[in-house]
Amino acid sequence: MTTFAERLWQSSKGRRSLVCVGLDPDPELMAVADVLDFNKAVIDATHDLVCAYKPNLAFYEALGRRGLDALEGTVAHIRSAAPDVIVLGDAKRGDIGSTNAMHARALFEVWGFDAATINGYAGGEALEPFLSYRDRGVFVWCRSSNPGARELQDRVVVDNGTTMALHEYLAARAREWNKLGNLGLVAGAAYPDDIGKIRSRCPDMPILVPGVGKQSGDLYEAVRQGLDSNAFNLLIASSRSITYASRDPDGFAQAARAAAAELRDGINLVLEQEGRTWDRN
Amino acid sequence: MTTFAERLWQSSKGRRSLVCVGLDPDPELMAVADVLDFNKAVIDATHDLVCAYKPNLAFYEALGRRGLDALEGTVAHIRSAAPDVIVLGDAKRGDIGSTNAMHARALFEVWGFDAATINGYAGGEALEPFLSYRDRGVFVWCRSSNPGARELQDRVVVDNGTTMALHEYLAARAREWNKLGNLGLVAGAAYPDDIGKIRSRCPDMPILVPGVGKQSGDLYEAVRQGLDSNAFNLLIASSRSITYASRDPDGFAQAARAAAAELRDGINLVLEQEGRTWDRN
Numbered sequence: 001m002t003t004f005a006e007r008l009w010q011s012s013k014g015r016r017s018l019v020c021v022g023l024d025p026d027p028e029l030m031a032v033a034d035v036l037d038f039n040k041a042v043i044d045a046t047h048d049l050v051c052a053y054k055p056n057l058a059f060y061e062a063l064g065r066r067g068l069d070a071l072e073g074t075v076a077h078i079r080s081a082a083p084d085v086i087v088l089g090d091a092k093r094g095d096i097g098s099t100n101a102m103h104a105r106a107l108f109e110v111w112g113f114d115a116a117t118i119n120g121y122a123g124g125e126a127l128e129p130f131l132s133y134r135d136r137g138v139f140v141w142c143r144s145s146n147p148g149a150r151e152l153q154d155r156v157v158v159d160n161g162t163t164m165a166l167h168e169y170l171a172a173r174a175r176e177w178n179k180l181g182n183l184g185l186v187a188g189a190a191y192p193d194d195i196g197k198i199r200s201r202c203p204d205m206p207i208l209v210p211g212v213g214k215q216s217g218d219l220y221e222a223v224r225q226g227l228d229s230n231a232f233n234l235l236i237a238s239s240r241s242i243t244y245a246s247r248d249p250d251g252f253a254q255a256a257r258a259a260a261a262e263l264r265d266g267i268n269l270v271l272e273q274e275g276r277t278w279d280r281n
Numbered sequence: 282m283t284t285f286a287e288r289l290w291q292s293s294k295g296r297r298s299l300v301c302v303g304l305d306p307d308p309e310l311m312a313v314a315d316v317l318d319f320n321k322a323v324i325d326a327t328h329d330l331v332c333a334y335k336p337n338l339a340f341y342e343a344l345g346r347r348g349l350d351a352l353e354g355t356v357a358h359i360r361s362a363a364p365d366v367i368v369l370g371d372a373k374r375g376d377i378g379s380t381n382a383m384h385a386r387a388l389f390e391v392w393g394f395d396a397a398t399i400n401g402y403a404g405g406e407a408l409e410p411f412l413s414y415r416d417r418g419v420f421v422w423c424r425s426s427n428p429g430a431r432e433l434q435d436r437v438v439v440d441n442g443t444t445m446a447l448h449e450y451l452a453a454r455a456r457e458w459n460k461l462g463n464l465g466l467v468a469g470a471a472y473p474d475d476i477g478k479i480r481s482r483c484p485d486m487p488i489l490v491p492g493v494g495k496q497s498g499d500l501y502e503a504v505r506q507g508l509d510s511n512a513f514n515l516l517i518a519s520s521r522s523i524t525y526a527s528r529d530p531d532g533f534a535q536a537a538r539a540a541a542a543e544l545r546d547g548i549n550l551v552l553e554q555e556g557r558t559w560d561r562n
Contacts, residue, residue, distance in 0.1 A: 024380075056376075056380060056383075058374070058376065058380045058381075058383035058384045058387060059380075059383050061383065061384070061387035061391065062383040062384075062386040062387045062390075062391065063391075064387075064391045065349075068346075068349070092374070092375060092376050092380075092400070093339070093373070094373060094400065095337075095339065095373050095425075096425050096426065096427035096430075097427055099305075099337055099339045099340075099373075100339075102337075102339035102340050102342065102343040103339045103342070103343075105343040106339060106342035106343045106345075109343075110342065110343065110344075110345045119373070119375065119400050119402065120433070121400060121402065121422060121425065121433060121434070122425045122427050122429060122430055122433075122434075123427070123429035123430060123431070123432030123433050123434070124429060124432060125427060125428055125429025125432070126425070126427050126429055126430075141402060144376075144377050144402070144403045144407070145377065146377035146378055146403050146404070146406060146407050147406055148403065148404035148405060148406025148407055149377075149403055149404060149407075150404070151404030151405060151406070151454065152401070152402060152403075152404050152450075152451065152454070153402070153403075153404070155438045155439075155440070155447070155450065156438060156439045157436045157437060157438050157439075157447070158436075158437045158438075158439070158444070159436075163439070166436070166438070166447070169433075169436065170433065173432065173433070
């Protein structure tokens, strides 16, 4: 059995890319009306530049049945166009164990995702149904990138006499939960120092970093703090700045390609500055 | 506009019931194979005894398209059989605000739920899209009833020099977030003392209590601790012990009715013991 970490590394190394493209179809922003047509064009224009695609389920569910049809077609199109690219379902699912067993079945069997984002509020015991899919990646939502993220996630908690932020405690717990080696973390780009803290607590677990914009400063810090010491184990996710780079129906796919290439190259420049190469790994 | 609290009270008072029936279709436990047939039979046999139904979305999603068809048919059947009964989508959705806008659209417009359970890990700012549906109930997942719930939810946090459990802090924040009066909380029956603490922090917000079994001790404490001082604002949810009370294809619906009636009567006995009546309210 190929582990998720190995599959992520193969997909990343094959394209020299840590870019994960978020596929979040918003009818108000898409250059063409049909979601599947839109996604197919983006995928066809970018799949040689990225290690993963990340459809955000809420955007499809909000469109009702036609959204779910489009998601099904999108996953199938990725499998056909680029079979080794990771498809990560951004779902943030989480509940008690008996419900998580159903969530895991929906995410990993019905949708067939290679990985998914989940919520760990019910603790490690409740996550067993997700983790029992040994070849899939399970990313615990640890640090979000929204303006109000600090309200709960930075709350100081006490652990064995020491204090730390709640999201940092969650990262520490996640390392304990990772008995099968298929657990990762979500840590938003807006707080790069926290990515570094999470990395130091989870030295060899994959980190998904959403919310990367076009600011090279953010990107530099997010990549530098997020890299692990070996096979990178990092997915830098960008959605809008790639898929909505242009609203021209005849030009959006090429604009998406240009934006994905720029992000890939920007990340690889940071790797170079950090003395890291794809060949060494 | 009728507020969610008023609708909950009307539905509860009309049937003298705080019972919420969880509709969690599990092919391994259902007395008949077809999910919609099963749910319709349960609904027809119980709708005069309950204030709400609570389909757990994961159980439908795990069945793929036929599960989603069954959920659509189930909601339509409740609307037809008992138009004033609350339909609460148990979804535990939660993300940053832009994604929550899509979750809210899916839950409140596509599915048309009167209320939904959500996850507040991204803080109050991210919940605005849910709360902007002023006539819908939004239940923040505060305290779960699984064995491992304490791992994160009982973590001691520091707030203005005082300490409290994380779930209690979340309840305190939820009270602040409840500017439009449509926010509630989820607190599992397994930890009745915590329901009491949550109630004291949120004196007039609805509390959904899942995980009630057949043990009258649990039920007594859950109801006693959860009641508010006015219109009860309490939903006592039971799934398996009602819907799977019998596996006899010719008897499961009547068994579900008997179990729902027993739970309703058990709750009403607690109300009586506490000196509360439906007529006073």
